[in-house]
Amino acid sequence: MKIVRLGIIGLPSSGKTTVFNALTGAxxxxxxxxxxxxxxxxxxxxxxxxRLDVLHKLYNPRKKVYAQVTYSDIGGLDKGIGEGGLSGPLRNALAQVDGFLHVVRAFENPNVPHLYGSVDPARDLGILDGEFLLGDLIAVERRLERLEQDKHKIPPAEKPAHTREVALFERLHAHLETERPLRDMEQDFTDEETKLMRGYGFFSLKPVLVVLNTDAPGAPELHYPHKRGAVAAMQAQIEAEIAQLDPDEAALFRGEYGIETPAADRIIRLSYQLLGLHAFFTVGDDEVRAWTLPVGATAIEAAGTIHTDFARGFIRASVTPHEDLVAAAGKFAETRASGKTRLEGRDYVVRDGDVIEFRFNV
Ligand SMILES: Nc1nc2c(ncn2[C@@H]2O[C@H](COP(=O)(O)OP(=O)(O)O)[C@@H](O)[C@H]2O)c(=O)[nH]1
Ligand SMILES: [Mg+2]
Known part of the structure; x- marks a missing residue:
């Protein structure tokens, strides 16, 4: 799949750029x-x-190729943007991301005055979320107006599709008026409806990881009871400073600040969960490599991620769970003999951590 793209959003001075630095080492x-x-x-x-690091140690090939993620620090969002105040380029930047990291300020810092007078994570979260809901509501209303205008112009053959689209957008409208994101109603959409909505890039359809930017280990309570939504705390300032250190020093400082797992690891893992993604691996003489795949995707789709030829000439996938391969010290002869390596067909649903060798001819 294409590189996963996560947009870092939040009110001014919430710590977006600090989070960006912490996650990317910038x-x-x-x-x-x-x-x-x-x-x-x-x-x-x-x-x-x-797990890729483990595979690399086992085989010691020349290359170790990680999957990649693009972080986009999107500044310029604030109260009032929902009512059409969103500039074209900003709207574009937001539409292009697969999910949001919504940074919310929970740190006290007298040198950084708070735009709204006090530190209040729940309020701040609500402000931008509300703007996004409003932006979606306005887009839905525009579409409904358009559909109403078209009502008498469309040929009879297109009438049923028109009626279904009106029904969908009326449902979206009613839902948005309850001030909940569109992704909360996701399981109710048919494939046709999902397709109809695709072009709109609705903000509230995108997964959101709320990043509570704090100054101390442990998170203040913050509720975000939405589908494909979660809350993670992060000491962004400290993590950004640590991200500048060499690995040994970094580990030392993390220990001192009670940071068990680097934010970059934690945040990406949670983001993958919210986006419904996982990883499979390939190993070869030359390289070990991690690939990103949507949960539920099949062997043929995994093959296609690597190369269209792999998918076109697909014969079989030879699949070994990562932990079984590691237990056998990387020896495929052993995992084959013990039945841990299986030959799977094109419709096999890939599991997280599968090590796959594709058989294909072109
Ligand atoms: N004390 C403290 N200050 C922070 C933290 N995160 C950011 N800041 C400070 O808050 C200010 C705004 O941060 P910045 O990342 O530029 O916010 P942005 O406007 O959302 O990009 C900067 O002066 C940061 O040094 C934090 O976790 N703790
Ligand atoms: Mg910034």
């Missing part, structure tokens, strides 16, 4: 108030994958 200046202007920074980095 060293962008923070505390820059864009003055309501759009400012976007991007970085593509490896997805931390300890």
């Amino acid at each position: 060293n962008l200046p923070t505390g820059q108030m864009a003055g309501g202007l759009m400012e976007i920074h991007e970085a593509t980095v490896n997805v931390p994958e300890p």
